[in-house]
Amino acid sequence: MSATAVGLLGMGVLVVLLALRVPVAFAMFAVGFAGNAVLNGVPAAMSLMASESFTLASSAELVVVPLFILMGNVATETGMSRRLYDAAYATIGRVRGGLASATVIGCGGFAALSGSSVASALTMGKVSLGEMERFKYDPRLATGVVAAGGTLGILIPPSTGFVIYAILSQESIGRLFLAGVLPGLLLLAMFVLTVSLLCWVFPQMGPTGPKTTLQDKMRGLAGAAPILAVIALTIGGIYGGLFSPVEAAAVGAGLVIAYGFASRKLTLSGLWTATRDSVVTTATVMLILIAAHMINPFLALSHIPQTIGEFITGLQLPMLGTLFLILACYLVLGCFLEGFAMLVLSMPIFFPIITQMGVDPIWFGVLVVLTLEMGLISPPVGINVFIVKSVARDVPLGRIFMGVMPFWFAMLLTLVLLVLFPQISLILPDTMIN
Numbered sequence: 001m002s003a004t005a006v007g008l009l010g011m012g013v014l015v016v017l018l019a020l021r022v023p024v025a026f027a028m029f030a031v032g033f034a035g036n037a038v039l040n041g042v043p044a045a046m047s048l049m050a051s052e053s054f055t056l057a058s059s060a061e062l063v064v065v066p067l068f069i070l071m072g073n074v075a076t077e078t079g080m081s082r083r084l085y086d087a088a089y090a091t092i093g094r095v096r097g098g099l100a101s102a103t104v105i106g107c108g109g110f111a112a113l114s115g116s117s118v119a120s121a122l123t124m125g126k127v128s129l130g131e132m133e134r135f136k137y138d139p140r141l142a143t144g145v146v147a148a149g150g151t152l153g154i155l156i157p158p159s160t161g162f163v164i165y166a167i168l169s170q171e172s173i174g175r176l177f178l179a180g181v182l183p184g185l186l187l188l189a190m191f192v193l194t195v196s197l198l199c200w201v202f203p204q205m206g207p208t209g210p211k212t213t214l215q216d217k218m219r220g221l222a223g224a225a226p227i228l229a230v231i232a233l234t235i236g237g238i239y240g241g242l243f244s245p246v247e248a249a250a251v252g253a254g255l256v257i258a259y260g261f262a263s264r265k266l267t268l269s270g271l272w273t274a275t276r277d278s279v280v281t282t283a284t285v286m287l288i289l290i291a292a293h294m295i296n297p298f299l300a301l302s303h304i305p306q307t308i309g310e311f312i313t314g315l316q317l318p319m320l321g322t323l324f325l326i327l328a329c330y331l332v333l334g335c336f337l338e339g340f341a342m343l344v345l346s347m348p349i350f351f352p353i354i355t356q357m358g359v360d361p362i363w364f365g366v367l368v369v370l371t372l373e374m375g376l377i378s379p380p381v382g383i384n385v386f387i388v389k390s391v392a393r394d395v396p397l398g399r400i401f402m403g404v405m406p407f408w409f410a411m412l413l414t415l416v417l418l419v420l421f422p423q424i425s426l427i428l429p430d431t432m433i434n
Contacts, residue, residue, distance in 0.1 A: 003039055007302020010035040014295075014345075024341040025287035032294030039301040052293040056286065060246065061166070061173060066282040067249035068158040071256050072113045073274035075227060076123050078260040083223040084109040085127050090212045090220030097199030097206030099135060100145045103128040104191045107149030108184070109224075111156040112231045113252070116281070117376055121150025121384045125391040138205040139395045141198060144403025146391075147384040148191060151373040151411075154339070156184035157235060158249065160285060161369045164340060167289060168347045171361050173245045174238050175429040179362050181235065182424050183370065186417070190410040198406060226263075230255050239428065285340075292344030305349040312353055319357050323364075323419065326350050327371055334375025339383075343372060366425040367418060374411050377404040 001009075010031045017027035036045035056062065075081055085106035092098045092105075107124045111117075125146045132142040154161040157177035166173040199206035212220075234252040237243035243251060260266025299305055312322060329350075333342045354364050376384040379401050389397055418424055 003302045004304060004307060006035065006038055007299060007304040010298060010302070011304070011345075018341060025284070025291045028288070028291035028295045028341070028344070032291060032296075032298050035298035035302070036294065039298065048297060049294060053290050056167075056290050056293065059167075062163070062286070062289075064158065064173060064246045064249045065160060065163055065285055066278055067246070067253045068113075069116065069160075069281050070274060070278040071230075071249065071253040072110070072116060072119055073277050074253070074256045074260055074266065074271065075110070075113045076119075077270040077274045078256070078263070078265040080113075080224075080227040080256070080259075081106070081110045081123050082127050083220075084227050085124065087220035087224035089131075090217045094208060094211055096203060096208050097141075097195045098208070099128070099132050099137065100141055100195045100199075100206050101192045103132070103145050104149040104152075104188060104195065107146070108152045108156055108188045109227065109231065111150075111153035111184070112158075112235065113227065113256075116160060117151050117153035117373070117384060118387055120153035121147055121387045122391065124149060125388050129388075129392050135207055137207065138202075138403075139392070140399050140403035141195070141205045142403070143388050143392050143395050143400040144405075144407060145191070145195060147377050147382075147388045147400060147404050148407030148411075150384045150387070151376045152184060152188060152191075154373050154376070155180050155187060155366075155369055157181060157238075158245070159369065161339065161343070161372055162365065164285070164289060164343060165347075165365045165369065168292065168344060169351055169361055169365065171365065172429075175362050176365050177235070177245060178239055178428040179366050179425045180369065181428055183366050183414070183418055186424065187370070187373075187411065187414045190414050191407055194406050194410045226259050230259075288340050288344065295345070296348050299345075299348050305352065308349050309353050309356075313356075319359065320419070322353070322357060323359065323367075326353070327367060327415065327419070330368065330371035331374060331378075334371060335378045339372040339375050342375065343368065360422065360426060362429055363418075363422045363425050367415065370411065370415050370418065374408060374415075377408055 014027055014031045017030070018024065033045050033049060036048055085102060088102035088105040089099060092101055103124055106128065107120050110123055111120050129142055129146060157180045159177070159180055162176040162180060163173055166176050195206065230252050233255070234248040237251065238245060238248050257266065257271065312325065317325065330342065330346065333346070355361060376382060382401065385397065385400050385404060388400055389395070
């Protein structure tokens with residue numbers, strides 16, 4: 001059997017394992033180790049597994065992952081996410097659909113702390129779905145806005161998706177974080193605009209909320225001031241050259257913990273819970289990264305990336321045509337594969353192609369992460385949809401998928417804008433102090 005045939009067989013087995021709900025890391029470990037053993041020998045496969053595990057586990061850059069995850073988990077324990085939502089609701093809750101728009105803004109703010117789409121959807125779902133049900137929001141809009149708003153966690157920095165992309169592509173984590181700021185805010189604005197349009201066309205979907213006084217608004221903003229200050233300090237510190245991403249994560253986590261104890265909203269038990277959850281999430285991310293470094297050499301030995309690259313290059317499409325073709329592949333894969341699995345499997349194939357075409361890898365990273373976001377709400381896998389379903393048990397899954405579709409098209413429009421206007425992504429990293 002040829003090396004390419006072994007590679008195709010391995011990819012087929014991997015797809016089957018993922019379809020059977022085998023954890024992503026374990027599935028890639030099994031296929032990567034077996035493939036390397038067949039093509040390069042068992043001793044080489046054993047050596048690769050040991051060396052890659054040690055190299056990644058000792059990488060200083062990856063410290064940013066547990067620190068930002070810890071910051072988000074502690075923020076949840078101290079109720080900071082709830083106060084962020086309350087501030088948004090007090091400010092715009094009076095307008096039609098304002099409660100849904102406040103949910104989007106709350107998701108964006110929490111995303112800037114947690115870096116996790118799943119955490120954002122779960123947290124804001126628990127906070128906002130009961131309120132929207134109380135004010136008789138259409139369940140499609142209520143659940144759809146939480147599932148879509150949660151996806152902001154993978155684009156607005158700090159983003160776990162950007163960290164994994166940076167490790168796989170050897171690009172700067174700091175530059176990727178900065179590149180995600182404006183696209184993240186643009187997508188947030190698109191979501192708010194989508195809510196407004198839906199409630200304008202179908203007024204019954206998002207009723208108006210109760211009036212709030214100026215005092216209520218000021219009280220809400222004051223309650224959100226600590227979390228806004230932490231966000232401004234961490235992201236602003238990276239932009240201003242005061243911190244590296246790892247230092248910013250440490251400062252942010254330390255400030256959130258200090259605030260929690262100072263305000264007596266964080267107990268030792270709460271800190272233990274947040275720390276334990278952070279360790280579990282970090283271990284999951286690390287296992288996926290190590291598994292990715294097992295399967296990438298297998299793909300290289302099988303010549304699959306080279307074959308696909310030659311095929312796409314042979315089409316002789318212009319640069320934008322090739323880019324749209326690659327992004328279309330991501331959109332299709334997002335309907336069936338988990339986001340991180342899709343990222344680690346596709347990077348060895350597509351990254352050499354875009355670098356050969358002269359595409360800015362930072363810009364490409366933003367586009368890829370946005371397509372990963374779209375996969376989070378794309379049927380039939382749509383992880384965020386299932387997360388929201390776990391909170392809104394009475395809403396049928398089909399209605400949740402119906403609710404997210406307007407936001408999916410808003411994301412598609414945002415993707416097109418980012419392709420046509422690269423400077424939206426590149427202006428901040430290009431002006432960053434080196």
